[in-house]
Amino acid sequence: MPSPAVPAPADADRSVARLQLPGREVDLPIVVGSEDEHGVGIGRLRDQTGYITVDPGFGNTAACNSAITFIDGERGILRYRGYPIEELAEKSSFVEVAWLLIFGELPTSDQLAGFRALLTDEQLLHEGMRYHFEGFPPHGHPMAMLSAMINACGCYHPELLAPEMDDERLIRATATLMSKVCTIAAFSYKMTQGRRMEYPDPSLSYCRNFLHMMFSRPHRRHEPPLQVVRALTKFLILHADHEQNCSTSTVRMVGSSGANVFASVASGVCALWGPLHGGANMAVIEMLRQIQEGGDDPRSIVAKVKDRKFRLMGFGHRVYKNFDPRAKILEETCGELLDTLGVSDPLLEIARELAEIALTDDYFLERKLYPNVDFYSGIILRAIGIPLNMFTVMFSIGRVPGWIAHWYELYQDPERRICRPRQIYTGSGRREYVEMDARGC
Numbered sequence: 001m002p003s004p005a006v007p008a009p010a011d012a013d014r015s016v017a018r019l020q021l022p023g024r025e026v027d028l029p030i031v032v033g034s035e036d037e038h039g040v041g042i043g044r045l046r047d048q049t050g051y052i053t054v055d056p057g058f059g060n061t062a063a064c065n066s067a068i069t070f071i072d073g074e075r076g077i078l079r080y081r082g083y084p085i086e087e088l089a090e091k092s093s094f095v096e097v098a099w100l101l102i103f104g105e106l107p108t109s110d111q112l113a114g115f116r117a118l119l120t121d122e123q124l125l126h127e128g129m130r131y132h133f134e135g136f137p138p139h140g141h142p143m144a145m146l147s148a149m150i151n152a153c154g155c156y157h158p159e160l161l162a163p164e165m166d167d168e169r170l171i172r173a174t175a176t177l178m179s180k181v182c183t184i185a186a187f188s189y190k191m192t193q194g195r196r197m198e199y200p201d202p203s204l205s206y207c208r209n210f211l212h213m214m215f216s217r218p219h220r221r222h223e224p225p226l227q228v229v230r231a232l233t234k235f236l237i238l239h240a241d242h243e244q245n246c247s248t249s250t251v252r253m254v255g256s257s258g259a260n261v262f263a264s265v266a267s268g269v270c271a272l273w274g275p276l277h278g279g280a281n282m283a284v285i286e287m288l289r290q291i292q293e294g295g296d297d298p299r300s301i302v303a304k305v306k307d308r309k310f311r312l313m314g315f316g317h318r319v320y321k322n323f324d325p326r327a328k329i330l331e332e333t334c335g336e337l338l339d340t341l342g343v344s345d346p347l348l349e350i351a352r353e354l355a356e357i358a359l360t361d362d363y364f365l366e367r368k369l370y371p372n373v374d375f376y377s378g379i380i381l382r383a384i385g386i387p388l389n390m391f392t393v394m395f396s397i398g399r400v401p402g403w404i405a406h407w408y409e410l411y412q413d414p415e416r417r418i419c420r421p422r423q424i425y426t427g428s429g430r431r432e433y434v435e436m437d438a439r440g441c
């Protein structure tokens, strides 16, 4: 938005921005979003002037128009298709939210029933996929397995890989991806435990079925308390979409080449894996454990962060310059879950102490660094019994609907073009090739 400190002249044309370049001026269109966000359209700048724009990390670049998720990072607002995240987390189911994100409206009861039935239909993996699993070493990372298996899954559904997509096919692809990621995740866990895979139970809801596949054993069925199911539902809803983050942008980038939805979602899993993105939920728990085991107390961790020895994991965000509304809900959910289960987790106390120190420290205040979605989520996952190396897999399960929603939005965009950023070249100028003999080899 234009800065209020620099009032525009009364006769200024508000639909264009005038850019002054050496020797010339050019008018660029101003693009306005439905929540009054303002952007400057530079799509034709190079054609008009020979100049490109430079924005490493895309901190100031809108790569697309999108009607899926709205974030106001200054005010801590997050909405999916216009619905506040707080209300969805409180009242909705993950399956309902997935439909909302992908198709734009809350489902009718018939739509929901049909979608649930499809999710159930798609829970089983093709028997052939068992051999893919057997090819992984026993301690292979579950994120590597997840991305490889999602891609492999596409091979068993050639009808969903065809270049043409419509709503009906997308519903089938969505049900396939959403159901299979749960089965793949649970399968990879059972493998590391040396245990037999539990088949999905079609009578269970999405979240209950996942917990059943993870934790039931042939002689002992896992019956999670309602609070656990509710906490998992909230976790998944809060992770379901977050507009143009690194993994979603990856999905859109890959999809822009015309790649199918399985390949595009598999690439999203890879992008999510890094510790600056979804991998932060694991890194937070590793940091808290280090404190618990006496290596460092919270104050010395904060001091080391300020000395730039490392970053405070689970803190800071590219967009939120105020609190992250997801972290707020997750902190409350954490407390409620531990209370109702009657367990205490010393890591929650350490996390709260760390947050208190950081939130009153000038280093964090000046940089507007607040707890993000990954700061408290791991404590919920621990309470549910999810092993640490699967935390980012859990984030992926939550994010699948968001990735699909963005893939489909791009697919349907009549102005879609392949994503192809430019660069400012800083390497050497033209050089003569030096023959091997002359290089003394």
Ligand code: CMC
Pocket (backbone or CB within 6 Å): 057, 245, 275, 276, 277, 278, 279, 280, 305, 310, 311, 312, 313, 314, 315, 316, 317, 318, 319, 367, 369, 372, 373, 374
């Ligand atoms: N600890 C210490 N300092 C930080 C942190 C942090 N967690 N985050 C940012 N800063 C500092 C950074 O050093 C820089 O300071 P200065 O201007 O003095 O050099 C300033 O704050 C701005 O940082 P930035 O790197 O330009 O910010 P960014 O928008 O590029 O990075 C971020 C965003 C999330 C990668 C970063 O805040 C970070 O590394 N956080 C820790 C990892 C994390 O929790 N990631 C999860 C993000 S939320 C969920 C998700 O997307 O998956």
